[in-house]
Amino acid sequence: MGRPQDPHHPRSFFPFGNPFRVIAPKGSHMSPQLLALLQAFEARLTDRLSKLMLKSKEEALSLSWMTKAMESLLDSYNDIRTLISDLELPVSDWDDKWIEVYLDISRKVLDICNAFTSEFSRLITCNLSLKFALHNLDGNSSKQFVRACSSLDDWKQHIHSMDHRIEKCSTILDNLKGSLDLSKVKNSAKGKVLMQAMYGVKVQTVFVCSVFTAAFSGSPKKLIDLDVADMYSWTPAFSRLQSVINEEIRTRFSNGKFSVLIELEVVDAIVKELNPTIQGGADATVETKSLLKTVEELGNAEEKLSKGLDLLAKRVDQFFKVVLTSRDDLLFAPRSAKAVKNCSLGGNANLKLVS
Template identity: 70%
Template sequence: MGEINIRMSRSQDPHPPRSFFPFGNPFRMKSPKGSCLSPQLLAVLQAFEATLGERLKKLMPKSRDEILCFSWMTLAVKSLCETHNDILTLITDLELPVGEWDDKWIDVYLDVSGKLLDICNAFSSELSRLSQGNLPLKCALHNLESASSKQYIRACSLLDEWKQLVNSRNPRIEKCSSILDNLVGSLDLPKVKNSAKGKVLMQALYGVKVETVFVCSVFTAAFSGSSKKLLELNVADIHLWAPAFKSLQNVVNEEIRVRFSRGKFTVLNELEAVDTFVKELYPAIRGGVETTEMELPVKKTVEELGAAAEKLSQGIDLLVKGVDGFFQAVLTSRHALLTPVRFDKPVNDRPGRNVTQQVA
């Protein structure tokens, strides 16, 4: 009971990836064996899961056009921040100090949170790369303010530079897929010790993991330009948040696959809008024909390109702040959870087990 099957759209490695939380199957708490949950613990868990369910519902786009616009992506990463912060609150409510955790829990927490920080860095790298593309785009628009043939030729060159940049691939994003594979390992491992509080924590952490892997999978697919990077997570119905998650995953993943099947080079709405106007404008100014005044249709396209470029720039800036916020949330949780360990337990007694250095 409670077994979770996770299937992915890409092939598995010959060796199964390390589990996200190898503390046992959190759904064994529903089994008659082991500790029973008190009404108080059950209320804590249900409150956490209900909040997560409502949070996932808020990510459901009102229309497919909202999927993978930068505002939706910013909302998604903000949701992750809130969910990760909720875990700290949950641990406080459970009165389950980290000092009482098994050493392997600490080891795995360091490993997992470290991988999330790597993913954040990769996303920040990609957003920085896209932001750099704004410079040739803005310069091209500036050159198009003139009716000079030479300026038109220069604008074409700058638009070529922009197209080459946005069509290139970031190797750091490509590595995110293998990181995600390591975060979706099987949960069907030895159960946790006979601790009702531990089982509540594990089930809550599973919800955090599912939302995190889903959002990071969507971002990775969007930034990599391939639907093969998408993950499909099958979640047991015993969770209060399961229906909201399944609906969200189905809608978002399906739309991403449809867009890529149409041959689009990107599924990012604002980036696609800029690319559309660039493709429309480029033939009209290529060759640098001398004119005394820009023709009205071309002038309109230039104005639309300028508006689209500004919207793209603003969207990137918002998402940069969102990803940075998620990075800080993960870093804060590492520090908050591991600081008591540094003082309560000798954690540096084995090679590679320096928590102080890892937190830094």
């Protein structure tokens, strides 16, 4: 931490200073009220991280766990918005440069959300092939079996592809990881509280988004391991969670799975079992009882996959909107205060917004 920055080093997420100095800030004294706000925030963050611990290994990486992870992230960003209100920002030394950095970094988070949304659309489109196959498997003519087989082949071909935007997520996340090395903080107790809270949320953001990226890319190389100092109250919960989740993902990939998404793996396994049967065309009717059972299993698995993707996509959309709103919150507070100050001094209150 604290290494000199150069033109090639990623810009800091929040240039408030080294987060490890927040515990004992120099030149500013944290009041009991501010300390209570920070401690309450970090207690809630600890609770969110603890609730993401797996009840069983089979739970990761399920779509239901990913949905909980996104809900947890969404709650943390809403908590930041509440903290900003409780701190009664703006602080007097808020700087336009800080806002520009936040706008830049939140734009990157929004880009990641867009990439995830694009991947959801791809997976949902792939599921249309499954639905068409299931529709044809309702009959017993050789023509329908041929169409069903073609649909399943189409599903297999497209499900193993990947949206190019997911690849870009890794670059963005590497940049965010690098920006955890923060520069000096200005002498503001409120700024230090906000910075430390945002630091925790940023760590949570990088972790969750790297897990999603690894899951969607089909590569454990996309995982990011963060080393967080143990001076934060939420560090033990985060370290345990990161260790368990990342280890489980790497284990699954090492076992030859094409995806760590449980629901997707289940569908893939059933399709592999079904294909040899229906490739026989009309002869497949000989295995009617066995075929009906396998088709029913595929129908249930496809429905579970579709519902899981739909719910997760909705949570990512909600997160996207919360990040947008938080940008507005941080833009409005300092600029409204500056406008009042300019008016009181007889200055020009027409301010140019940073975009």
